[in-house]
Amino acid sequence: METEKTTDAVERLRAYFSAGKTKPIPWRQAQLDALLAMIEERGRDIADALEADLGKAAAESYLTEIDFTKAEIKHLRRHLSSWTRPKRTHTPSYLRPARSYTLLEPLGTVTVIGPFNYPFQLVLCPVAGALAAGNTVIVKPSEHSPATAELVEQLLVEYLDEEAVAVVQGGVEETSELLAQRVDHIFFTGSSRVGKIVAKAAAENLTGYTLELGGKSPAIVEPGSDLKAAANRIVWGKFTNAGQTCIAPDYVLAVGGCEEELTEELGEAVRRMFGNSPAESPDYGRIVNTDSFDRLARYLDDGKAAVGGGRNRDRLYIAPTVLTDVSVDSPVMREEIFGPILPVVPVETLEDAVGFVNRGEKPLSLYGFCASESSKRKLLTRTSSGAVGFGIPLAHCGVPGLPFGGVGHSGQGSYHGKYSLEAFSHRKSVLDKPLMPDTMAFVYAPWTSFKQKVMRKLM
Incomplete structure (x- = not known):
């Protein structure tokens, strides 16, 4: 596969998101189903890559990475429809009749930067959350776990909607170039030292971020x-x-x-x-x-x-x-x-x-x-x-x-399950009030003493 330039990949993903392809719930469910099929069919290959990179026993790889990730994706798949429904909230009496609710809106194109220590789980779990939320995703696996990084790229391209996912391989130079791109969210797992670099890069474009760091537990x-x-x-x-x-x-x-x-x-x-x-x-x-x-x-x-x-x-x-x-x-x-x-x-x-x-x-x-x-x-x-x-x-x-997730130097933000949807979405507030009957006349100028009494009583 020919290597795609980072800037071209981001532009392609942003265009695909803007076309609305990733927002329908059936599309999101299909991506989660594809990830589950990938893990079921290629579990042995994943375990072999983890052994090559970290000497992990297959039993440990299944416990902490492969089956762990599968359980996370199943949980997302099972609850996706209910978690993405609009959530009604109370409307004050002075605005009635009206409906007030929130809905989860995908952020757009998000970057996921993974670490070397759990190079499958700590890439795939946030990727699953980002796709479940309806985003396109650009993935940067760790160069320090090369066998898993190469396999992750191969599998994502093979199993997922290739227009919605891109993979960037490389080290510090490639990561720096990726961080310079204007995306809609950055999800980083790694050290506090690098987390500060990610936060500074995100600030240049006022990009939101989730930092999963560490510290002395x-x-x-x-x-x-x-x-x-x-x-x-x-x-x-x-x-x-x-x-x-x-x-x-x-x-x-x-x-x-x-x-x-x-x-x-x-x-x-x-x-x-x-x-x-x-x-x-x-x-x-x-x-x-x-x-x-x-x-x-x-x-x-x-x-x-x-x-x-x-x-x-x-x-x-x-x-x-x-x-x-x-x-x-x-x-x-x-x-x-x-x-x-x-x-x-x-x-x-x-x-x-x-x-x-x-x-x-x-x-x-x-x-x-x-x-x-x-x-x-x-x-x-x-x-x-x-x-x-x-x-x-x-x-x-x-x-x-x-x-x-962590707090302070150990991290910013959290994920897993419904919290992944929150991390990769904007909770949009919506107020829907019919034009008729026009119950807002009391707030229009001129403010007579009667109108002021009504406003104070209702509020």
Whole structure:
């Protein structure tokens, strides 16, 4: 397929949208059906691409990317008609007779820029939302997951209305050119650093945006909670995709002296899931590239490896690692880790844990493993984060009815399910009042004392 210029692609997509081709609900449903057929028919190819890029086991790819995306699309398909119906609202008495309602209007042409860590799910889920909302879409997969990027382009062109979708491949130069285009919305998933660049580029054209970023998501563990169960879930949440997950627990705050026992349980959980030699486990992934490996390897010197610590640059392998004796001022505690390294930091009280979290930027997620409902309430009401998970990390993003997004440095806006329609639509307000009978005569000048009395009484 001949590479299309970015400017030509945007112009083509805008023209197709302007022609009204993407607005009918049957067209939108057909695109969602095509995406579902694509996943059903090409699931094995998708899993192979993810293994090539990130060393993902097929089971993990189906759980976190392929079947996850299919469930999201099914949810959109099932509710699309009801979510897009006009919503009536109250009309004040002084405007009656009249109808007041809102309707979701597609924005136009939107850009979706995906990350490397979940290069299928985190591209296809927003694309599905954009198409369900009736937009045309220009897609930029991550150049750091090339096998999946190439496959995504092939599949989208093959299965979808090719007049409504375009794919741009490349690195920083191509992304910068894409961001310079005048589109109607930009959806970006990635780091906070790049998110600021996206926001600045969007401001040049007053383009709206959704930023799905990251940050340091804490797991807070209290004594009195089931430490074995907590360790199992933290290890699962942290080391899925070799820790390259924006909502993975970034560090653990061990409250009230439970650090030693919790660290032991974390080590046991790692062994149960990945064996004594995770490097040989078919269920443990790899770091995406040498740049990421080198960055992560430096963090290993910021504490004591109570669990793991092994590495192999040639194989892009870093063992599932739990660090103790970590300084809160060290790089591993200041920067988002985005890899399989988990610092455990002791704090005396839950109040100290709350203060620790609140001194940093607002995280994308916060996870509480609490001994009481009062502790849950304290974490829920005294901290701010994109989401909260009690007793389990990661899983909230798999609940179709929950919006997924951050706050502050961890993101702007949200999506999934009906929130994807909101993200890629404008909610238009409509007031429909008949010309006759003309009940508005009392607001026309001249304003007599009688008219003023009527206006004040009605309002």
